Amino acid sequence: MTIPPPTAQTPLHRRPAVPGQPGEARSPGPESAVRLRGLTKTFGGQTVVDALDLEIGRGEFFSLLGPSGCGKTTTLRMIAGFSDPTAGTIEVGGEDVTSVPPHRRDVNTVFQSYALFDHLDVRRNVGFGLRRKGIDRGEADRRVAEALELVQLADRARDRPAQLSGGQRQRVALARAIVNRPQLLLLDEPLAALDLKLRRAMQLELKAIQREVGITFLFVTHDQDEAMSMSDRIAIMHDGLIEQCGTPEDVYENPTSVFAAGFIGTSNLMPGTYRAGRVHVCDGLAVPVSGEGLVDGESVSVAVRPEKIWLSELTDAMVRVPGRVAASSYHGATTQYLVDVAPGVTLTVLEQNLPRMRPEDRWTKGAQVELGWLPEHGVVLR
Amino acid sequence: MAGVERRPRLASVVTVLFFAWLYAPIVAVVVFSFNSIRSLSTFGGVSTRWYASFFHDDSLIRSLLASIAIATVSAVGALVLGTMLALGLERISSRTGRAVGAVTLLPLVTPEIVTGVAALLFFHGLGLKLSLLTVTLAEITFSIAYVTVIVRGRLAAMSPEVEEAARDLGCTPWQAVRLVTLPTLVPALVGAGLLVFALVFDDFVLAFFTTGVDPQPLPVRIYSSIRFGVSPAINAVGTVVLAFSALLIVLALVAPRLLRRGGAGGLDLITGGERS
Numbered sequence: 222m223t224i225p226p227p228t229a230q231t232p233l234h235r236r237p238a239v240p241g242q243p244g245e246a247r248s249p250g251p252e253s254a255v256r257l258r259g260l261t262k263t264f265g266g267q268t269v270v271d272a273l274d275l276e277i278g279r280g281e282f283f284s285l286l287g288p289s290g291c292g293k294t295t296t297l298r299m300i301a302g303f304s305d306p307t308a309g310t311i312e313v314g315g316e317d318v319t320s321v322p323p324h325r326r327d328v329n330t331v332f333q334s335y336a337l338f339d340h341l342d343v344r345r346n347v348g349f350g351l352r353r354k355g356i357d358r359g360e361a362d363r364r365v366a367e368a369l370e371l372v373q374l375a376d377r378a379r380d381r382p383a384q385l386s387g388g389q390r391q392r393v394a395l396a397r398a399i400v401n402r403p404q405l406l407l408l409d410e411p412l413a414a415l416d417l418k419l420r421r422a423m424q425l426e427l428k429a430i431q432r433e434v435g436i437t438f439l440f441v442t443h444d445q446d447e448a449m450s451m452s453d454r455i456a457i458m459h460d461g462l463i464e465q466c467g468t469p470e471d472v473y474e475n476p477t478s479v480f481a482a483g484f485i486g487t488s489n490l491m492p493g494t495y496r497a498g499r500v501h502v503c504d505g506l507a508v509p510v511s512g513e514g515l516v517d518g519e520s521v522s523v524a525v526r527p528e529k530i531w532l533s534e535l536t537d538a539m540v541r542v543p544g545r546v547a548a549s550s551y552h553g554a555t556t557q558y559l560v561d562v563a564p565g566v567t568l569t570v571l572e573q574n575l576p577r578m579r580p581e582d583r584w585t586k587g588a589q590v591e592l593g594w595l596p597e598h599g600v601v602l603r
Numbered sequence: 604m605a606g607v608e609r610r611p612r613l614a615s616v617v618t619v620l621f622f623a624w625l626y627a628p629i630v631a632v633v634v635f636s637f638n639s640i641r642s643l644s645t646f647g648g649v650s651t652r653w654y655a656s657f658f659h660d661d662s663l664i665r666s667l668l669a670s671i672a673i674a675t676v677s678a679v680g681a682l683v684l685g686t687m688l689a690l691g692l693e694r695i696s697s698r699t700g701r702a703v704g705a706v707t708l709l710p711l712v713t714p715e716i717v718t719g720v721a722a723l724l725f726f727h728g729l730g731l732k733l734s735l736l737t738v739t740l741a742e743i744t745f746s747i748a749y750v751t752v753i754v755r756g757r758l759a760a761m762s763p764e765v766e767e768a769a770r771d772l773g774c775t776p777w778q779a780v781r782l783v784t785l786p787t788l789v790p791a792l793v794g795a796g797l798l799v800f801a802l803v804f805d806d807f808v809l810a811f812f813t814t815g816v817d818p819q820p821l822p823v824r825i826y827s828s829i830r831f832g833v834s835p836a837i838n839a840v841g842t843v844v845l846a847f848s849a850l851l852i853v854l855a856l857v858a859p860r861l862l863r864r865g866g867a868g869g870l871d872l873i874t875g876g877e878r879s
Contacts, residue, residue, distance in 0.1 A: 303767055323770045324778075330771045336764035340786040353773030401772070 253315070254279045254405050254437035255300065260309035262295050262461075269295045271461035272309065277405075277439060277454075282431050284440045284448035287458035288484070293441045296458075297407050300439070301330050314404040324353075329398035330407040333414070335390045337382040343369070343393050344378040350401040368400035371430060388419045395427070399434055408440045412447065424450055445485045449473070457481045479522055479602050488524040489568045490602075495519045500601065506563040509540055510601050522602045527571040529598040532558070532590050539593035544568070546588045556583055560592060568592065633845070636838035643835060653839040662817070663840060666824035669735055673820055674804040677742040678796045684743070685750025686792065690780065692751070693758045704755075710748040718745055719812035726813065734815040741813040742806065746799040753798070757791035758784075797855045801848065 253276045260273040270292040277283045285293040298304040300311055302323030310319045318326050329350065338346050347368055351361040369375045372392035382390055391411060398406055412420045412427075428451045431438050442448050448455050449469045456466040457480070465472050465481040476482035479490060493502035495515045500523050501507045508523050515521065535541055544562040551574075558570045570592065574583075584590060636654070640647030657663055692704045710718065722741040723733075731737055765787065769779035785792075807822040814823055821844070825837060 301767075301771060303770075322775075323767070324773045324775055328771075330768070332762075332764040332768055334762045334764050336762055336768035338765065338769075338783055338787070340783075340789065349769075350772035353778075397768075397772070 252278055254281070254313070255439065256312040257296075257300075258310045258312075260296065260299060260311065261307045262292070262299060262304065263307045269461050270299070270306075273461075273463060275456065275463065275466075277437060280435050280437055282428065282438045282440065282451055282453045284442060284452040284455045285458055286442055286445060286448040286455050286484070288443055291458045292461040293443075293458050294409060297330075297409055297439065297441050300405070301328055301407055302326050327404040328407060329401050329403040329405075330409065331394050331398050331411045333409045333411065335382075335394040335411075335414075337390055337393055337397075339382050342379050342381050343374060343385070346382065346393055347397045347400050349397065354401070364400050365396075368396040371399070371433065372396045387415055388423065391415065391423065395430070399430070399436060402434070403436065405437045405439060408438060410442055411440075412442075413444075420447070427451060449485070455485075457484055459484070473526075476524060476600060476602065479524075482524040482600065482602060487527055487569065489527065489530075490522050490524050491566060491568075492520070492522045495521050495601075502566060503563050506542065506566060508542075508599060509596065510599055511596060515601065519603070524600045524602055525568070525594050525598055527557070527569040528555075528573075529594050530568065530570045531593045532570060532572055532584065535591060535593035538595060540596055540599060541591055541593045542568075543589070543591050546584045546586055546590055548586060549584060551583075558584060560590060562592065629845070632838050632841045635835060636842040638835055638838075641835060643833065643838075653834075653836045654843075656834075656836045657839040657843070660836065663821075663824065663828075663836070665818040666821045667840075667843070669818040670804055670821040673735060673739050673742060673810075674800045676739050677746055677803040678800040680739070680743040681746035681750045681799045682792060682796050685747045685795065686754050686785075686788070688747065689751045689754035689758060690784070693755060707748055707751050710745055711752070715745075715808040719809045722809065723812045732815065733813060735818070735820075737813045737815070738810050738820060741809050742803045745809060746803060749799055749802070750795040753795040754788060754791050757788055761787060793855065797851060801851065804848075805844070 255275075255277045257273050257275040260270055260275075261268065262270040273292075273296060285296060287293045295304060299306050300313075302318070302321065306319065310317055312318065313326060313328055318328075338349065341349070344365055348361050348365045351364060356364070366375065366378075369378055372395055374389060374392050374396065377385060377389065382393065385393065391414075394411065408427075412423050415423060424447055427438075431451075440448070440451065452469055454466065454468055455472050457464045457472060459480050464484075465477045467475075472481060473485055476485065476488070482488040482490065491500065491502045491506075491508060493500040493506075493508070495501075495510075496517050499507040499509050500521055502523070510523060531539065542562045544560040546558055547561045547567060548559040550557050554574060556572050556574055558572065560568050560570055562568055572583075634646065635643060637649050637651065638646055639650035639652065688707060692700060692707070695701075695703070718741075722737075722744070726733060726737050726740075761784075766779045766784055769783040770776065774782060805822055806820075807826065810820040810823050811826070814820055818824070819827065821840070825840060828834065829837060
């Protein structure tokens, strides 16, 4: 499976470096920041990453999304150079770095544990990479100050990591990586240790920082909200393979596999058999679908997002199914219903609580209802 | 009146007795080191004559200096070897590695007299003449375990990602150890070094078996001298050693703070002393 390079939807016209640093712009090379070909990693006979092909464009915010154990962190570690691939190649900025040690790769990492140097203050932590590279003192000082400004920690430059809060330590780790202006920044679940509110704030901030510095971000996470809200593109990873890759909207609206449909958001999955333009889920329930590329007798599933299903104002263009409300729960902005449409088939429906709706407009348990969704919202998965 | 809290009188008495029992002999040594007469039981007035006799006794002074030298060299040697061992063991996760890790702890539980006899037989077998060198070799061997245990404790608390971060930021594996791992270990290294120094400085058993004739380490020298009758000069020696140990402990407490200030000064050098 080959993931194509970003299309016109992905902005590639971003500034290449920190504002005021046009001299840092790299020589025009290939448009991809990183290219993986057949990347494979096996541990003791077990394949953790399975012949991965992936290309990430310059300046992209790319997320590898998947449950723990799917191989996303292993992929990241191979790109950083901490783990040797069993097979395949890694190119960063058009250069094959597969056998280049980590300290000579133009790649920096923001670690999950932050991994700050406790014996150095914030300034020396951030300036560590620049000193190693032999950047002259004045220039290094200026860039450290700039990076600390960017993460809003200019006033904590003299503090030790132990004196900072979790969110501040996270920012130091980020500043320490981006100050080097690498071709590619790897982020290994950097927000996982923060509480929910701080995490939300940091998501927005991280995205803003990425836009400002224009560095390619490869972000690893198991949190679909995080991936959806920040990424230009997402690759959903499962068992060492990329299940689907695309823009957040694309992977949400058009999942291509049962796993992808279930991992991002929630989906009503109706497994059945395709026959003559319909998926026969069970006796009395046959869902009309666009049968493009399907063969009669094929086992498929129909996936419908809960918020795409209507309970009122149905139109003739919709797929319509009668049902009975089995449960309802009020969530403030929305109300969630569980509706039985056939023996053993229950669909989840999410209805907006609109301003004009009164409490008595909500359906109660046992009510007979009719469900409807537009045919294009019923996604057929093999 | 009700409500007045009663002090636990018995507990207080026991505590006072305990500390008296613990420290009275030491206080006696200090007090009698200033005794003007030769008696070890009656105090005849304040004088520093025993200090004078100690400082004029070349053999005692040489023993004191020998003990300081043995302890210093042993502390440095054990630190280097013990830290290397700890770093190595931390990176081996195999069963062999764990077995080796357990074997390193053996010197901690082996009776010292056994270690002493074994060292003596070993040096004899090698045809090595007993001297300060043999004492030092034996003490280093014995002390490595302490350093390894302390350093491994600190290493275990350190995320492996820290060293990876160093390599990610441009360090070769060796530079990562030198610039990040070792500086992070400094508090553990200072503690381990001082502990080894203190243990070796007043170690008697191992020193007794492995030392040559002259100069002898201070504990061995004191032991030999009291065999020919106890001179109050011994009290003066004890008090000097005590003061020296107290100084070490104060150093151990103050050193980390001094080091930290030194670190900030280093930053000034690197950044040209500019303050934001």
